[in-house]
Amino acid sequence: MTPRTKFIAGATIIVASVVFLIASGVKETGVYFLTPTELFSRVEQDPTFYDVGIKVGAKVVRGSIRRDDAKQQVDFEITDGGKQFPVTYVGLVPDTFTDANEIEVIVEGKFGRDGVFRATEVLAKCGSRYEAELQEAKKAA
Amino acid sequence: MTLLGQFALWIGLIASLWGFGVAFLSRWQHRPELGASAIRAAYGVCAAMVVAALALWKGLISHDFNIEYVAAYTSRNLPDSYVITAFWAGQKGSLLFWALVLSIFAAIAQVVTSQRHKDLMPYVAGITNMVASFFIATMLFGGSNPFERLSFTPADGNGLNPQLQNPGMVMHPPLLYLGYIGITIPFAFAIAALMARKLDAGWIHAMRKWTILSWVFLSVGITLGMWWAYVELGWGGYWAWDPVENASLLPWLTMTAYLHSVMIQEKRGMLKRWNMSLVIGTFLLSIFGTFITRSGVIASVHSFAQSSVGYFFLVFLITTGAASFALLYLRWPQLEPDTKLESLASRESAFLFNNLVLVGIAFSVLWGTLFPILSEAVRGVKITVGPPFFNRVNIPLGLALLALTGIGPLIAWRKASTANLQRQFVWPLVFGIVPAVSLAALGVRNGWALAAWALASFVLGTILQEFYRGVRARIRMYDEAAPTALVRLVNRNRRRYGGYLVHVGILVYFAAFAGMAFKVTEEMTLSPGEVAEVRGASGHVYSFKSLGVSQYNAFNRIVTAATLEVTRDGKPIGVIKSEKRQHIDSFGNKTFEPSTEVGIRSGLREDIYVVYAGSIAGTEEANFAISINPLVWWVWFGGVVLTAGRLLAMWPGGRTTAPTGRRDVQSGFEAQLVGTEAP
Numbered sequence: 138m139t140p141r142t143k144f145i146a147g148a149t150i151i152v153a154s155v156v157f158l159i160a161s162g163v164k165e166t167g168v169y170f171l172t173p174t175e176l177f178s179r180v181e182q183d184p185t186f187y188d189v190g191i192k193v194g195a196k197v198v199r200g201s202i203r204r205d206d207a208k209q210q211v212d213f214e215i216t217d218g219g220k221q222f223p224v225t226y227v228g229l230v231p232d233t234f235t236d237a238n239e240i241e242v243i244v245e246g247k248f249g250r251d252g253v254f255r256a257t258e259v260l261a262k263c264g265s266r267y268e269a270e271l272q273e274a275k276k277a278a
Numbered sequence: 279m280t281l282l283g284q285f286a287l288w289i290g291l292i293a294s295l296w297g298f299g300v301a302f303l304s305r306w307q308h309r310p311e312l313g314a315s316a317i318r319a320a321y322g323v324c325a326a327m328v329v330a331a332l333a334l335w336k337g338l339i340s341h342d343f344n345i346e347y348v349a350a351y352t353s354r355n356l357p358d359s360y361v362i363t364a365f366w367a368g369q370k371g372s373l374l375f376w377a378l379v380l381s382i383f384a385a386i387a388q389v390v391t392s393q394r395h396k397d398l399m400p401y402v403a404g405i406t407n408m409v410a411s412f413f414i415a416t417m418l419f420g421g422s423n424p425f426e427r428l429s430f431t432p433a434d435g436n437g438l439n440p441q442l443q444n445p446g447m448v449m450h451p452p453l454l455y456l457g458y459i460g461i462t463i464p465f466a467f468a469i470a471a472l473m474a475r476k477l478d479a480g481w482i483h484a485m486r487k488w489t490i491l492s493w494v495f496l497s498v499g500i501t502l503g504m505w506w507a508y509v510e511l512g513w514g515g516y517w518a519w520d521p522v523e524n525a526s527l528l529p530w531l532t533m534t535a536y537l538h539s540v541m542i543q544e545k546r547g548m549l550k551r552w553n554m555s556l557v558i559g560t561f562l563l564s565i566f567g568t569f570i571t572r573s574g575v576i577a578s579v580h581s582f583a584q585s586s587v588g589y590f591f592l593v594f595l596i597t598t599g600a601a602s603f604a605l606l607y608l609r610w611p612q613l614e615p616d617t618k619l620e621s622l623a624s625r626e627s628a629f630l631f632n633n634l635v636l637v638g639i640a641f642s643v644l645w646g647t648l649f650p651i652l653s654e655a656v657r658g659v660k661i662t663v664g665p666p667f668f669n670r671v672n673i674p675l676g677l678a679l680l681a682l683t684g685i686g687p688l689i690a691w692r693k694a695s696t697a698n699l700q701r702q703f704v705w706p707l708v709f710g711i712v713p714a715v716s717l718a719a720l721g722v723r724n725g726w727a728l729a730a731w732a733l734a735s736f737v738l739g740t741i742l743q744e745f746y747r748g749v750r751a752r753i754r755m756y757d758e759a760a761p762t763a764l765v766r767l768v769n770r771n772r773r774r775y776g777g778y779l780v781h782v783g784i785l786v787y788f789a790a791f792a793g794m795a796f797k798v799t800e801e802m803t804l805s806p807g808e809v810a811e812v813r814g815a816s817g818h819v820y821s822f823k824s825l826g827v828s829q830y831n832a833f834n835r836i837v838t839a840a841t842l843e844v845t846r847d848g849k850p851i852g853v854i855k856s857e858k859r860q861h862i863d864s865f866g867n868k869t870f871e872p873s874t875e876v877g878i879r880s881g882l883r884e885d886i887y888v889v890y891a892g893s894i895a896g897t898e899e900a901n902f903a904i905s906i907n908p909l910v911w912w913v914w915f916g917g918v919v920l921t922a923g924r925l926l927a928m929w930p931g932g933r934t935t936a937p938t939g940r941r942d943v944q945s946g947f948e949a950q951l952v953g954t955e956a957p
Contacts, residue, residue, distance in 0.1 A: 143622040148634055151678075155638035158671040159645055166667040170650055170660040192662055206894035209801065209901055229801070229891045229903055232441075232512075235871045 168192050168245070174219040176248060192245045193254065202236050211259075215242060222248075226256040234261040280345055280425040283333030287414055287423070290326035290377065293319045294411035301404025305473065313400030317388055320403040323410050324381040331378045334371065334424050338364055344431040347371060347424045353437035354864040355834040360438050363448045366455070367438055369587065370417065370424035375452065376568075377413040379459045380406065387463050387488065395484040401470030402463075409462050412594050420587045433865075437834070440861045440873040446506035454499030454526055458564040460492025461529060465561035468554055469602060472609050477550065482540055490928045493537060494921060496530045501917035512874045512889045514799060514905040516913060519668040524647045525567035528640050532560040535636040538629050538686070545691065546626060547616025551606070552633070554613065558602045563640075565595050570647070621693035628686040635679045642671045673726050677733055680788050683781050684737035688744070705743055710736025730792035734785040741778045748775075768926070776927025783920025786912050793884075793909025801903045803894070804842075814884050814906035821845045825853065827893055827900050836860040840890035840900045844879065854879055856890035856902075884908045 138146075170192045171179065180186045195215035202213045210227045211234075224244055234240065246256035297319025304312035334347070338361050343349040351367040352360075366375045384406035388399060417423050441447070464485045471481035503526065504516035517523060536556040542549050569591035619626055645652075646663045653661040688702040714732035722728060745764070752763035768775040796815030804810060804824035811821045825841040838858040844851050856877035861869050877888035884906050891901040 140619045140621050140624075140627075144619055144627055144630065147622065147627070147631060151631060151634045151638060155642060155671075155675065158674065159642050162642075162646075162667045162670045163649065163661070163663055166670065167649070167653075167661045167663050170662045175659075206892065206901065207803070207899075209803075209891070229889065229901075232871050232873045 170194060170243075172217040172219075173215065173222060174217055177220045180248065186248070187250045188247045190245070190247060192243055193248075194241070194243045197234075197236075197240050197242055199239055200236060202234075215244065215254075222252055222254060224254040224256050224259075226259050228259075230259050231261045234259060279333045279336045279340075279342070280427060283330045283337075283425040284423070286326045286330035286333065287418055287425070290323050290330065290381070291411060291414045291418060293322040293326060294407040294414060297323065297407035298404050298411055301400045301407065302473075304400055310400075313403075316400045316403040316407065320381070320384045320388055320407055323407060324385040327374075327378040327381040327410075330374060331365075334365060334374060335362065337425075338362065341435070343433075343435050344427050345424075346426045346428050349428065349432050349435040351436065351438055353435040353834075353869070355862075356435075356438055357443075357834075359448070360443055363452075364438055366451050367442055370422045370426075372451070372455070373413055373417050373422050373587075374424050375455060376459060377410055377417070379456060380413065380462055381410050383459060383463055383488075384410065384466075387466075387485075391484050395480055397474050397476055398467065398470040398481060398484065401473045402466045405466035405469050406462060409466075412590075416587055416590045420590045422587055434863045437861060437863055437869045440835070440859060440870055441510050444506060444510050446502050446509065450499055450502040450506050453495050453502060457492045457494075457496030457499050458529065458567065460488060460495055461533065461561050461564045463488040464492070464557050465602075468557040469605065472554070472605050475609070475612065477609065477612050479544060482543065482553075487928055489533065489537060489540075490924060493530070493533050494924045494928075496526070496533065497924070498917065498921055500526050500530060501914070505914060508910065509876055509878060512876045514797070514887055514889070514903070514907065515794065516910070519646070519665045521647045522567075522571050524643050524668075525563075525570040528644060529560045529563040529567060531636050531640040531643070532556055532563060535633045535640075536560065538636075539633050542626050542629050548619070548626065549630075550613040550615060551610065554606055555603075556633075558599075558606065562595060562599050562602075565591060565598070569595060623689065623694040623699070625686060625689050625691045625694075628682055628689050632679065632682040632686055635675055635682065639672055639675050639679070642675070643668065646671070676788065677726075677729055680730070680733040680737060680785065683784060684733070684740045687778070687781070688740050702740070702743075706736050706739030709739030709742075724792075724795050727792040727795045730788050734789040734792075737781060737785045741782060744778060745775075772929055773927045776923045776925075776929075779923025779926060780920050781923075783916045783918075783923055786916035786919060790909040790912035790916060793912070794907065796908045797905060799903060799905040801891075801901070803899050803901050805897075805899045810904075812904055812906060815908050816883050818846050818884070818906075819848075820886060820906065821848075822854075822888075822902070822904060824900060826898060827890075832859075834861055834863075836862060838890075838893075840893075840902070842877070842888060842902070844886065851879070854886060854888045856888045858890060858892065880911050882911055885910045 168190055169179075171194075173193060173195050176186075176191070176193060193215065195217045198214040198216050198221060202211065204211050208227065209229070210225065211230055212223060212225045214221055214223050216222075224246075226244070226246075234242070240261050243260040244254060244256040245258040245260075246254055248254050297316045300312040300319070301316035304310060304316065337345045337348050338352055341348065341352070341354055341361075347368060347370050351364040351371070356364070365371045384403065387402060387406070391399060391402075467481045467485040467488075471477055500523075503523065507513075507518070508516040533556075536553060539549050539556065540553055543553050569588055619630075621627070646667050650660045650662045653659060684706060685703075690698045710732045713735050714728050717731065718728055745767075748767045749760055749763045752758050752767055753760060756763070758766065798812060798814055800810075800812050802810045802822075804822070806824050806826035809821055809823045811819055813819050821844070823843040823845075825843055827838060827840045829836065829838045831837070836859070838860075839855050840857075841853050841855045843853050854877040857875035858872050859875055860872045863869050874889060874891075877886075877890070879886040885908075887905040887907050889903040891903055893900045
């Protein structure tokens, strides 16, 4: 074998490992990211979709947050305008998770047959409140 | 002042478009005076951007809340230092900051580049003007004008997001930007070399310091970002594989690949096309990073509000990419390698493998980051991958890279003999295996962590051996004392020994990352006087006694502080305080949601990380999440070592000056070869 062939063999091994790691990684750790509407139509078509790890991106329904500090549990409802369902989560929620304004959240967890989403992780994105107020003020002016 | 700022933006736009156009016209029409005009335009853009930036700073400092940007990101009671740094707190100011730094870099590049490369300079000016015109146009036409006024004047501004009121956050974005923007200069040189058909090693030398400088800025910027996430975000870690974090890592990876592969071009005249592609790719990734941050196409906790600016970046990314690679294709035949690979056991091939692994890591990170979009486009359903994916793919690849970090610098160029391999690697191998075996014997059962520590100490072994041999050779040859010999050794070959120091920084990072595999977290509720214990991975037992919760006013916030008295193995080590802060404006109204201030006691072995998660209403009980995070201090230390090494390598003077062609460059390396083969 010439050095060139040997090198190409080595390079092929590296490239193949990268491809293999990516492909198997996606297969084993990939998680569906759905809106509430998509989630409802999925579970209707395919009941095995209950109790499978998924992510849902939606808005928190204003005024629906109930905190139980003693159990560190938070219950709230999320919606995308179409479908709405309750979420329950035990653990620390981020500072940005409040009722003060309509916040966007990404919840990761499992959707149960009882229609409750049990979250293992809650990410909150703050749409800067003041910017929204400024926009409203500008429209009004 | 906004009028002046607006005016400066328009002047900058016109000057940069002019400078872009005439640079290329000068080639087609063979009119060198147009090239000179392009260079003058670059200085003009710089002056205009300085004026625009001063105008915005004036608005910020004078609390002119009629300017939307000032009202949105500052308030009367914001500390002065944060008023100044609010310049880059939002998208509009960030864009101006980009244009400012880019135009300053472009002007400096014109001034400092030696006369030897003057054929390239009009094109370099053309490219930097082109990029500057894009940023200015985005401000003026993309709805991102920082000088926009409101139709009314608020009594007070919104104030700065409390999570951004942190010294790390003050320095992190500008340093990262300096890195991103610095990449534009090497890119401009690469395109200039292609345009002018000056494809010898000249352009590489003309811009060498720029590649290193932007690499340092990126490295420090990323590390500071990790530090900020760790002390401010309160989730107990420093890297979450968030799209925005990934976007900053991508150009760093390809730039690192370039810094290695360019040595093969300098030494052996190979990889010319690959190096050109890496420089172009790194620039595109830096623009891609900004696109990800600004556009909101990928859900990220970091991203700014969704805006049309993202699509300006997408169009720019696609056109620049297509044009650059088309130009590279046209010059393809002139980038023929001078020599061929002679053996698999050679430094060339170790560096080539290192490049493949780095680009492989970059590709997997890019793939994982874009996967939600890709899967939606191809399969019609959004699938996301998170930290488990990135860890799974990148831990093995990262370890392969770490092994190559040890092998690359020691293996001989061209063809390594068995004797060379034995001489270089026997002791480092022992140095690597012994600690790993001892740790395994002590009961450490995490295979990846053991592998990381074994490889890190192997690499450390190779580097110590290099220093030892170099010093010993000097002691024998010149009869010097050991410390003198060490200083002179490093000083005579800063690029090489600085490089080793960078590698020490990298291996410290790896060793520290592996520590996080042993993180312990416990959540608890404590009444005043109540005690809880947490056992760290090191075996230390920490006890936490709640001293209760107190509330008081600080000057722009209401603070609720929970204090814990901490002991380690029964010995008191002090108190740790974690706070909830409710920021208020100058009228006492609440601004922003409450933010958490983490309590951290940092140590060489492990950090104690306390998050006060609020009190239970109507009681004195408080919730805490307490983590014992191993080896975190070493991440920051690694960053310091890496930066020191890089600065040492690029410090002016030493032996790296004056090579004009490849032959000369080869002679520049002789010192290294002699050093390697010394008895």
